[in-house]
Amino acid sequence: MVAQRDPYESPTIRAFAAELEAWRSEAGLSKVEFAETLGYTPQLISQLEAAKNIPSKKFAEDTDTFFKTKGVFVRLWKLVNDTRHLAALPPGFPEFVERETKADAIRVFGLLLVTGLLQTEEYAREILLTVQQPDVVDRFIASRMERQAILARDKPPRLWATFDERALRCMVGGPEIMRGQLEHLLEASKRPNIMIEVVPISAGAYAGLEGDVTLLSFDGRPDIAYTEAAGRGQVVEDPSGVTDFHVRYDLIRGHALPVAESRTLIESIMESL
Template identity: 35%
Template sequence: MAGKNLDPSSSPRALLGAELRVARERAGMSQAELGEPLFVSGSFIGQLETGTRRMHLEFARQIDEILDTNGFFARNCAAAAKSKYPDHFAEAAEAEALAKTIRDYAPQLIPGLLQTEAYARAVCRAYQPTAPEQVIDELVESRLARASLLVDPTTPLLWCVFDEAVIRREVGSREVMAEALRHILALVRSHRIIVQVIPFSAGAHAGMMGLLKLMSFDDAPPLSYAEGNGTGQLFDDPATVARHVLNYDLLTASALSPRESLTVIESAAKDYEHA
């Protein structure tokens, strides 16, 4: 292993994780034993091995030293770190692609997994009003690529809770909004996703601080992701994840039922179409 490099074109993070597992087992160490000198948990090492988490250079150098891998992980760390997503969201997006269940709370915008091309373009242009068209095209392309995980009819389970502002705020144009809401309705009616709406009448609720994403996996501990203006953080600390799970449960309790939510979204789509 020490004399080769990973092929950046073939899922480098997954390959790097697989090589880490081989090197760790060859050294006769458990995940917890490898994590101890790195001051991380055994579950974090497991997430590196499954490709759920990104291996940063500082960890790669220490792993090379501990496992005596002749600089392999440091050399290949850069290839595994490359991402088409913004830095603050890259790890969350890549973990999302491996998740068994995804639960999203959206306070202002339709979640990226559910956006149409026209809606995504309007959002990206609003964020970067002076960016060249090529930059916007690349941002839209990467956002739409995330939705490919919905091609599978059953996995992952996607449950979204929207604040009513998501469907009432006109993004792009009335035509863009009508198309975006019809797209969500089609996914709900095909039983591919679950959607709930928190109405304005609910008043204050547990999600007013910002976007929240929860992810669970078959072979790794759950993660949560919280995002602000141009910032985001992925969490694996059990206490933090548990607190975020509670927040999400409170949000679903404040929301309309899925059937009632479907009616509200349908009504909003008609309003945009006929106004």
């Protein structure tokens, strides 16, 4: 795989990296010597030991054979492979999802895409295939559908979902998939705990053009915010920072159509497909 700039946060990838470095050092081999012996590049060894790349099964097998570890590295590789979809998540996102399950209220704004909490499987698949390897997409989708279960549980959180009209007109996967996604939004908006609003393109310049916003509220605990930039997720807990996100979300909603008019707009977009 292509190495990434920052180390993976996945404990399994970090465990593989630590074991690799420990066995190589114990054998008294430099990275260059080890790489030449196994037939790999020194750059790959450095990336793997820094947890910036994901090992292949062949590399794990070759390492087991060389060190005579009786399958230690293949077993670690299997754990890495089984959780590979989690390793591909933006740093910070797993923490956010964990917090999301405990939220009493969720406020989310989507500029260009429908939020994961309200995506259909077909829509989610098309998006994920643009950024993930096909062999991990099914696991991503399963996790996303599992995440959506919070909206149908006993005492579900209140969800305020606001979308820019561009997100609803962006042709993801073709007309049939988009019709299914828009119909899903209309059905979801009938639930008493879900409010869906749309900011029309005619709104012009407004605070939402800066990007997506997510806010989580809890009973008896401070709110938090979540944002993504440059492939990294960040959970914001600083009170002043969270307040800034609340103000921005309120400014966005100020440009949104009322719920009934938003439903009418969604229906008109669906009919035009």
